[in-house]
Amino acid sequence: MNRDQFREAFDRHKDAVYRFAWRMTGSPEAAEDVAQEVFLALLRRPAAFDPALGELRWFLFGAARNQVRKRWRDANRWAELDDDAFVAPPVADMETTEAVATSIRALPPLQREALVLYEYEDMSLEEIARTVDAEIGTVKSRLFRARENLRRALSPLREVRKHAER
Amino acid sequence: MLNDDELKHALRQWKAPDAPASLERRVLGREPHRQAWWRWLLTGSVRIPVPALIAFAAIAVAVYAARVSKAPISCAAAPEQIILAMSCELSDAPSSSL
Numbered sequence: 001m002n003r004d005q006f007r008e009a010f011d012r013h014k015d016a017v018y019r020f021a022w023r024m025t026g027s028p029e030a031a032e033d034v035a036q037e038v039f040l041a042l043l044r045r046p047a048a049f050d051p052a053l054g055e056l057r058w059f060l061f062g063a064a065r066n067q068v069r070k071r072w073r074d075a076n077r078w079a080e081l082d083d084d085a086f087v088a089p090p091v092a093d094m095e096t097t098e099a100v101a102t103s104i105r106a107l108p109p110l111q112r113e114a115l116v117l118y119e120y121e122d123m124s125l126e127e128i129a130r131t132v133d134a135e136i137g138t139v140k141s142r143l144f145r146a147r148e149n150l151r152r153a154l155s156p157l158r159e160v161r162k163h164a165e166r
Numbered sequence: 167m168l169n170d171d172e173l174k175h176a177l178r179q180w181k182a183p184d185a186p187a188s189l190e191r192r193v194l195g196r197e198p199h200r201q202a203w204w205r206w207l208l209t210g211s212v213r214i215p216v217p218a219l220i221a222f223a224a225i226a227v228a229v230y231a232a233r234v235s236k237a238p239i240s241c242a243a244a245p246e247q248i249i250l251a252m253s254c255e256l257s258d259a260p261s262s263s264l
Contacts, residue, residue: 010190018184018185018189023182040193043193096179150176151167154173157168
């Protein structure tokens, strides 16, 4: 990958990589750090990306996911990554945007990444499976559980809307 | 529980910002360029793992301590030590040799 190709890849994917990191970490600073690491890694070792194995987009999201996971691991040294425990945050008094953000950030990390990639980055189940290096069935299951958790967590919003309609 | 449409609608409310301009500076400002080796000697840095640093420091202290303990006693520096050392040698000597 030469300089022009790198520049093109950066311009094309920087927003998506940053958005993904932002949604996963909840921090603009952390998201910028993650995006920086992802692109600098590509710059230092362009051979790490093999076009025969998949699209650059998947590769970049995979690298971003690894960076996010590393940060999560540093911050939650004793927690299990695949822990399914979900405690619905209190969102009744929140605006919809804040309630959605709070609830998604409360999801277990593996459910959260599946949901973010599917709902916000418009990836197919197969693309997500390649990105997160998991079986399609596993991704489907994580996505299903993420949605169920969100349905439950955000249900007070429906009540709020009903109150507003009266 | 929210239904599919309500959930979809709620999720779409949450917008993420685009990458800030500072990201471009942070990434493209660090594009690699060839640097003369002698310049690296003046400006370069190396990262040392903490365990390696601790081991190196421990070895350095041990070598220093060993050298200090083997160093000859200087007459000018501590005459009372010489007197003590001589008296120890005399008292340790076997009586038949006196």
